[in-house]
Amino acid sequence: MFDTLIYQQRRARLLAQITEGLIFLPGNQLSCMNYPANTYHFRQDSNFLYYAGLDVPGMAVILDADTGKSYLFGRELSMEDIVWEGNQPSLPEHAARAGLDEALPVAQLAPMLGKAMQTGRSLHYCPVYRPENLIWFQELLGIPLKAVNRRTSTALIRAIVAQRSVKQPEEIPELHKALNTTRQMHLAVMQQARAGMTEARLAGTAHGIAVGEGGELAYPIILTVNGQTLHNHYHGNTLRS
Template identity: 30%
Template sequence: MQHFEFDLSLYQSRRAALQAALPANGLLVLVGADEMYRNADVDHPFRQTSDFLYLSGFEEPDAALILTAESSLLLCRPKDETMETWTGFRWGPDAAAEAFGFDHAACSDDLAEVLAETASDADAIGYAFNDERAAGLVQELQAELSKRARQGVVPAAQHFDANPLIHEARLIKSADELAMMRRAGEISARAHRRAMVVASAGVAEYRLQAEIEFEHRVAGSKREAYQAIVAGGDHANTLHYVANDQAIADGELVLIDAGCELNYYAADITRTFPVNGVFSPAQRRVYQIVLDAQLAALEQVRAGRPFNAYHDAAVRVLVAGMVELGLLQGDIDELIEGGDYRRYYMHRTGHWLGMDVHDVGRYADNGEPRALRPGMVLTVEPGLYIRADDKDAPAELRGIGIRIEDDVAVTDGAPDILTAAVPKSIDGIEALMASGSWA
């Protein structure tokens, strides 16, 4: 199996940048993920939280880190040969500190005590405000420090949210991160090509899901970035359809929204194609409108443009298409202003992408859409959704649901499409499906 990893110095440099951004005499505590019990001696597969992994590179459960301007401290499980016989290797504090570049390490069982000692003279304490475990830990810390008033200990008066500091750093990808996301996109694109070639009338949705996930695993991806959507026919008009348990009939389209995760970085691709390999005239009309909307949106993914510009560009093309198809009537500007189009296009055209498929980072500054910057990665995914039970739509269009999605890096010039290796033109899709090869 191929392995895709970063040099550990990358995590050290991230911690150093965060330490430099801490308030004066401030301390930050971050708690990693716990193992999640499923049933009867079975846990759910473990995945470290993205923020913790971003700063540490450390993948074991029950871990925490404490940062001050001067030092970094990792807390993790102790070495335990008996448990390692059952569940595998553990680093233990001493080896982990050396291997992952922390100044100090301790056993996670001692977290409360270590945090109290470290925070006894801190003026500000930071933690993720949306993490109930971290909030509880800090509340207990404040209570403990209050007991030490006679020793001259004063609990920190300032609490700050760690999320903005970490998430804004995560939003701008380094060259190493972009290379990882490009590789995740390439693996996922090959998987989508495989599904297109394997598809035929009557194939089960779960069969295509299995083909995609197999391709991900043999390429070195440990897990999916999210639960795959494989939606045949009218199922495509349920945006987050994940049952994936029906056969796809001859003449139907299938919408596949799937991507792998590679070393904690997500790909997110959607393609829609005819299960029998040939678009019908009605399907071609709707599909081309969505593709034109995506191409118009991509032109707006440029440094300095506001985040909402590419959504607005897609909406204008889609609304014009809805009028052309007979789904809406009226002036395009008035239809956009009134929001009438949301009956057939009800979501935004994209989102940040990174370690999480819906990644972190602000979308606006002071109430205004923020400007795009090189290093940001986002999805571009317009769609048209015409439900089978929509009696107002032309009969030949009912049951057609189409979305086209690519992962795009913002550069100093033209947008960099990380997932371009899977076709999206009508001719390109039909040619690939007829070729019998996804290589």
């Protein structure tokens, strides 16, 4: 995370553009592979990271544009969670790290959103892309699944795009780090490629560098002898001279 003040300043700039209603910034949920406790690698929503910095599943932020108050919603860990994952920061501690005014149980999110909608207040949110979050929105807002992305806020989308398109000084080193890692990945694959090797071996090399540098892949690796196919994620071919 960056310094707490950075997230507070980012949210203040957003509230200067959206001056009424509630801004709803949902984080992502865990997504299961083949049973509930076995999940895919967690990737937090980028807007949530930008405005709150918390790389934790199952959270959401509400910004009240009329009062200027900010809320973090989430759940406290159960004893079973602590047994499996160890001690983790509490919800109020997460809120303090992000500079958010109040931490509330996620069960209080639906009532807050419902009250706002019943009283005619605007609800601003961006398009929802995760299936888990689409279902969550349907439950929170009480609207059909297909209606969720028809009610997104153009004003919020434009405000976020305008803000995130201009990089702050603390973001530049992170961009350089990502570019340097990408360079290492490409050079390693070019240097190691030999006839008789499989695409999978080289893809594993590239992925290993990304993880070894403390990151993850932005998208599945496209490493193929069939370069004429743009989105080719199959790595079973063998290189030939």
